[in-house]
Amino acid sequence: MLQQRQQVLLNTTRKLLRKNAHIRLQHIVEHVHPADVAALMMFLSEDQQDIVFGLLGENARKAEVLSYLEDAITERLLDDFSVNDIAVILQEMDDDDAADLLANVDEEKAKQILRLMGREEREEIEDLLSYEDDTAGGIMTTDYIELKPEMTASEALVAVQREGEEPEMVFYLYVVDDDERLIGVVSLREVVQAPGETLIESLMTRDIKKVRTDTDQEEVASIIARYDLLAVPVVDAENVLSGIITVDDVIDVIRAEATEDILKQAGVSEELLDDYSVRRNVLSRLPWLLATWVGGIIVVSLIGQYEEALKKVLPLAAFIPIVLGMAGNLGSQSATIIVRGIALGKVDVNHLFATVAKEGMTGLVLGCFYGVLLGAVAFAQYSDIPRLGLVVGLALSSGMFIAALVGTLVPMLLHRIKVDPAIATGPFVTTFVDITGVVVYFHISMMLL
């Protein structure tokens, strides 16, 4: 439904752009949701993007679309804009979106833009810009409502009424003491439902799920997801309330992290999806393929060393790909299960032995099953070399067993030394499995043939 609507919008836009029917196009882009305009932009050429963005009219509308737009497109669009134009648009944005946008503008220009803004707004944005991108500080907003514990419920409602439309999220109201330290949280619902004279102090929850400004964004996402929160407050080292992170920003984090893990599995970097040029594509994939290539070259020279064995029993060559392929596949499966399990907190990382034993057992069972199967095929096909079946069967079983162990151990050890285990699902495990697989294969064949 969403995709169909998106496709209709895209086709209509392209048609109107071809006909130069800009007034009709303006009517459309002014009436669809800014998130839809932003999604549309991804499929347009640069010239078309400029036209559509120009048709958006009011700065408030431009600000909304920009807050949904991919960074790469934002960066390019704003390149043509003057410092003044950008400052005017920024004033229409929430401060977290404004900070994100400024992070995409070149530094000199960003400084000039900040100088054009009001003092309070400038300080807030500068503050937000000082945090690392992928921390709680980097994704939080400073638009929230603060209450004092000694306020009554009616006074709190007046405070909400005074705030106007600005805060993104007024479902939770945060209670701070005189030093701005976070001491409680109360929901707007609780305030509305309480008798007017009730003290906020007696309404608020003191047991607050909160994060620090330097908490990693993945951790923030896990906390919001686990405790089903709509927003989480962000405090500094002194427990002073610095901002809040709302669940919609966390959804983007969860999606981005999932995408990163998925692409890492194939050795592709994440930005690829946003800026999909052949050049970027090639450069992003070249280094990862190198791991496979280097592994492959080692395998070539290993097989070269067993040339004598091959010369004696040529059919050995035919079985190399299936032995390496099956082992590599099983190793990737193990690595994938462990990596995803760690990410979701479903693998007990402190019990290395139990997990490795389970995966190893699985590898052994699957290895024996397919080993017997392959042995039978080899025996039937090459009945003149009766022991060939034994060799390929044994090689497949041991290759798959080793692959399961390696695929489990590598991500668990990486996690333990605090390296992202997801790289284990890339070409490294399969390459390692290929090399050990060839050695095992020829050793078994030399012993038995």
Add this chain to the structure above:
Amino acid sequence: MLQQRQQVLLNTTRKLLRKNAHIRLQHIVEHVHPADVAALMMFLSEDQQDIVFGLLGENARKAEVLSYLEDAITERLLDDFSVNDIAVILQEMDDDDAADLLANVDEEKAKQILRLMGREEREEIEDLLSYEDDTAGGIMTTDYIELKPEMTASEALVAVQREGEEPEMVFYLYVVDDDERLIGVVSLREVVQAPGETLIESLMTRDIKKVRTDTDQEEVASIIARYDLLAVPVVDAENVLSGIITVDDVIDVIRAEATEDILKQAGVSEELLDDYSVRRNVLSRLPWLLATWVGGIIVVSLIGQYEEALKKVLPLAAFIPIVLGMAGNLGSQSATIIVRGIALGKVDVNHLFATVAKEGMTGLVLGCFYGVLLGAVAFAQYSDIPRLGLVVGLALSSGMFIAALVGTLVPMLLHRIKVDPAIATGPFVTTFVDITGVVVYFHISMMLL
């Protein structure tokens, strides 16, 4: 932080269980968040799970923990419970969680439990149970607040006050006409901020993002994520408001779908992470490995047919793994990029040719690069067979080019015929690439050597 706390909780629990220190353990499980208890349960043995669950005390607490628990564990725990016990716990739950729980109880027992409940609650739950699991109806809740357009803001506030604590989400209030058809939505903030006599009709937004009861849950997640919503209303075919879906339920959907895609990439089924026994593990992975095995057998017999060529130039055998490995890797990369791109709406699925051309170009560039590199290595290593370098280089380049085309085309065509493109990242593309790779390799070698 979350993981460390989790680990401390797990270690303490295990220690207290070993010492049979149940009173101290009870003190702990009564005071941590129910989501933490649910996460803890995953790492305990069945006997330990029974003990911890028994220590939870009040039914309200049990209900909370159950609403966070994995289905497999819930199912097992409730097996030992009487119909009455379950009915009592169910009364403490939100109706969507209650319906989910009943779906995990065997049918006969579920019927008996429903008979024990009040009429209104029973009808609501029966209604929820009638929807497919993975549709909007299957994940929605019926706890929401309805307003009428002719109410004033103060009357609306009174309605909210009357509701008590039950509705999960009162940030959005839904406006329905006399036939219960959804005509608008207004936020609690807007109601609080408006003068008391304002009509809801004039406050509400009529342009509502909504979904149908039969909308796929992935679609619901995409809509909530794209438009940054905290909840989305669910209507039936007549636009009658049937329920709402809150963003926290959607986060679970997004995580589950990402996990599914990640595991599918390695040919592993999703339930594996929840019920991790060797038996399940083997059975889940066996069929997928079969695809690789069958492909491998085809490759074995293909190589067998080229035995004459191999006999003449034995070093050809040494280069088979690297040619197939590199092509397979590149093919998986292409498939992964396209599959994830389609899932995130970042690939223009209607422009097959443009996408295939881009990926094909990338495959060609990478293929030529690594082809030349491999050719050089082969030439250096086997200077007595001067044309070997040309053969392996050409084979690698064409293999990688074909892999990029196949890896792009297969998911796009699957998407077009409405089959989940994610299966393309499994063993099928690599197997196909292996087979074509061998044929191309030996054809080139027979032409040139």
